[in-house]
Structure formats: structure tokens, C-alpha cells
Amino acid sequence: MAIDWQDWKAQARQEYKDIAAYFKRLRRKPPRQLDDVMGGLHEQVFREVDCLTCAHCCKTTSPIFRDKDIERIAKHLGMRPAELVQRYLHIDEDGDYVLNEAPCVFLGADNYCSIYEARPKACRDYPHTDRKQFHQILELTLKNTQVCPAAFEIVQRLRKILP
Numbered sequence: 001m002a003i004d005w006q007d008w009k010a011q012a013r014q015e016y017k018d019i020a021a022y023f024k025r026l027r028r029k030p031p032r033q034l035d036d037v038m039g040g041l042h043e044q045v046f047r048e049v050d051c052l053t054c055a056h057c058c059k060t061t062s063p064i065f066r067d068k069d070i071e072r073i074a075k076h077l078g079m080r081p082a083e084l085v086q087r088y089l090h091i092d093e094d095g096d097y098v099l100n101e102a103p104c105v106f107l108g109a110d111n112y113c114s115i116y117e118a119r120p121k122a123c124r125d126y127p128h129t130d131r132k133q134f135h136q137i138l139e140l141t142l143k144n145t146q147v148c149p150a151a152f153e154i155v156q157r158l159r160k161i162l163p
Contacts, residue, residue, distance in 0.1 A: 008149035019145060022159055023138040030135035031162055041154045042130035049150045055111035057147050062099035063122030065089055076118035127151035
């Protein structure tokens with residue numbers, strides 16, 4: 001199945017309510033094989049995807065920066081953690097450190113991440129579609145279908161496998 005990268009955003013918006021209803025059913029009674037199916041779909045789709053052609057996540061959203069992330073990134077950049085926080089981050093309404101602005105300050109014009117080796121765990125795991133206990137992050141995944149064409153495609157394929 002070819003992924004229509006040009007049209008994913010419109011499709012994701014159009015199918016948002018259907019996906020939300022599907023996830024509501026999944027939440028009530030998660031299929032036993034859900035994690036295995038999601039892991040397989042994640043691998044399949046990411047063999048077809050080159051995130052460098054998109055980087056929509058880096059252009060529109062901020063990951064959460066945990067203390068370990070801040071320490072690792074500060075060390076990578078040769079600065080103190082407090083300086084990293086002061087320069088690039090703020091605390092959001094949930095009490096988490098997030099970027100001051102989008103697109104991500106560490107994203108280059110070529111869609112490469114200048115701190116890729118030290119990037120936050122949230123970036124490493126994004127879009128979280130291969131996570132164990134997947135049924136626990138259905139709301140997050142619903143949001144991610146609006147941000148990430150790969151997440152949307154994975155969910156579309158899931159809906160065909162586990163209707």
C-alpha cells in the first residue's frame with residue numbers, strides 16, 4: 001500500500017472522529033494481540049518512511065524534556081543544564097519542560113536534528129506506536145495521527161487488521 005504523503009493531513013482531519021470512536025472501542029476491550037500487531041505495523045510503516053522528508057513533528061510540536069534529557073543535551077551542547085532551560089525551555093500547564101517555540105530550535109533546514117544523538121527520550125520514542133501496553137496511550141496516538149503521517153498510516157492499517 002502506497003502512503004499518500006501529500007494528502008495525509010486532510011485524511012487525518014477527516015477521519016479524526018472515526019479513529020476516536022475506534023479507539024474508544026479498543027480501550028473498552030483491547031485485543032490480546034494489539035501490542036504485537038502495532039509493533040509489526042510500526043516496523044512495516046517505518047521501513048517505508050523517511051522522516052527527513054517530513055519532520056512535521058519537529059516543526060509543530062514540542063517533546064517533553066525530562067531532567068535526564070536536559071542533562072544529556074546540555075552536556076552535548078557544552079553548557080550547564082540551567083542555561084539550556086533558560087535559553088530554550090519553559091514549563092507548560094502540565095508542569096513539564098517544553099520548547100519555547102516551534103519549530104524546534106535544534107531542527108536544521110535540511111530536517112536533520114543537530115542534537116540527534118542526545119535528543120530527548122520523547123523524540124526517540126515518537127510516535128510511540130511500538131510501545132507495549134499500547135491501549136494505554138490511545139488518546140496520545142489519536143493526537144499524533146494529526147501530527148505524524150506515519151502514525152496516521154499505522155492506525156489506518158490497524159483498523160483494517162483489527163476492525
